[in-house]
Amino acid sequence: MWKEFKEFALKGNVLDLAVGVVIGAAFGKIVTSLVNDIIMPVISVFTKGLNFENLFVSLDGSKYATLAAAKDAGAATLNYGLFISNIIDFLIIAFSIFIVVRQLNRFTKKKEEPAPKKTKQCKYCFSEIHIDATKCPHCTSDMK
Template sequence: MIQEFKDFIAKGNVMDMAVGIIIGAAFTAIVQSLVTDMINPIVGLFTGGIDFTNLYWLYGDATYSSLESAREAGATVFAYGSFITAIINFLIIAFVVFMLVKLVNRVKSAAEKPDEVAPEVNTGPSQLDILIEIRDALNK
């Protein structure tokens, strides 16, 4: 079993996966910053500056000024606004990642296409043509 584990670790796929995870973590920070710092303010303009994170239902009779104060007091809250914000952020992040992958695929396919099709070079008769000529000559 230890040998199998060593063989598994020694394969290139594991290293590729590790590099992918590390780059993915760094990429997540970049996309999160893009969404939080650049896209969410634009979404806020369209929604009239509504901040969903403070929307909650409180179980009980007490009242609190914000979700944070209710949580600090130990009240039982149903924070549906945080969930809505998480869904919006997920959809924005998913769209941004989709557009980035689409762009990368377009660049990759453009790089794979040859610029010009090489003209067909006629190098003379093929081996089959020569054998046919020899056969025809022998038949005569």
């Protein structure tokens, strides 16, 4: 059983997947920082200081100054500001991955060679016939 597990764990696909997960997690942290530390403050400037993290609806009917105050009071909240922030985060990650994959595909795209011809044209009736044919099946001309 140990030998089978070792063979499975050391296959190229499993190692590639593990590397991808680690790099993806690190990339996610970078993008989250980009959203929270750079993009959202800029958006906040254009929305006159609106902090997305403090956009919420308290379900107990009370008013709270911040989301932290509502959580400290034990109030149930709908955190639509955090949801908006996560949507922006997702869109940036998806766009970044699209750009990376697009560039990788550009470098790895192989030039496809045209498939060998399987037909030829009869010089008398202009019909398409098999490349190895010696007589045209349509006009019975010799194709030698």
